[in-house]
């Protein structure tokens with residue numbers, strides 16, 4: 001009997017080892033073909049001015065449906081795409097797809113001010129701004145309708161080139177936001193040197209904003225500092241009314257989260273938010 005368990009234990013171990021090897025090696029290989037095999041899609045989550053019923057903006061989020069493993073989290077595949085450099089190509093696909101969707105919505109009576117797209121630091125090399133501007137021109141897309149989200153860590157990489165590229169796009173009206181703010185190691189005072197106009201408080205602070213005094217104090221300090229510097233504050237991951245009330249009291253301007261709307265396909269977004 002014990003021997004039987006031992007064997008099962010062994011097989012279990014072997015199975016999980018195989019799984020992790022699959023992740024490390026095969027997933028990277030599979031990612032190389034995912035683009036041409038059309039396994040990526042974009043979904044869209046609405047953003048609201050706090051208190052308003054109609055969304056004004058939307059964030060585009062990538063999805064990878066793997067033929068054998070099913071949906072793989074962007075937290076997993078974006079990291080692989082970044083270390084292999086594939087993010088350049090995949091990121092361009094994401095931007096073009098999202099911008100085209102935004103233009104299609106216009107014709108379907110879905111009126112939004114802006115679409116926000118996530119960008120990795122690795123994408124922001126010396127040709128980045130020119131490539132984005134060329135795409136926008138080809139699509140006849142108003143740069144003022146585009147927002148690019150960059151994580152705090154990427155923004156703080158200290159690479160002068162990143163700031164140069166951002167400023168070139170800002171001069172054309174593209175707006176920039178710092179994503180996942182509070183998870184990096186930059187001090188609050190660094191905010192004023194970042195070439196952005198929006199700041200997204202990371203959802204890890206929103207989650208327990210009413211239960212964890214530290215999270216509450218961080219959110220409070222971030223909102224206070226951001227607002228005194230003239231930045232707009234967006235809270236992500238808002239899931240319940242209690243979180244919303246606290247954020248409202250602290251002066252947060254914009255909200256996004258399951259309380260208001262899940263990420264939806266482009267078609268489902270039309271069904272939900274089309275104006276009569």
Ligand code: C2E
Pocket residue numbers: 045060061062063073074075078091094118119120149179180203236237238239256257258259263
């Ligand atoms: P993010 O940009 O901070 O996006 C917010 C994440 O929170 C999304 O996860 C979204 O689905 C999720 N979320 C939204 N509302 C709620 C809520 O109320 N509760 C909770 N618990 N979660 C909520 P997702 O789609 O899995 O994306 C994860 C991360 O992957 C993104 O974080 C972003 O950093 C990255 N990512 C996604 N799409 C792209 C892309 O096209 N390009 C790049 N470079 N990164 C992307």
Ligand code: MG
Pocket residue numbers: 059118149179
């Ligand atoms: Mg984001």
Ligand code: MG
Pocket residue numbers: 179180200202203236
């Ligand atoms: Mg975020």
Ligand code: MG
Pocket residue numbers: 180
């Ligand atoms: Mg995040």
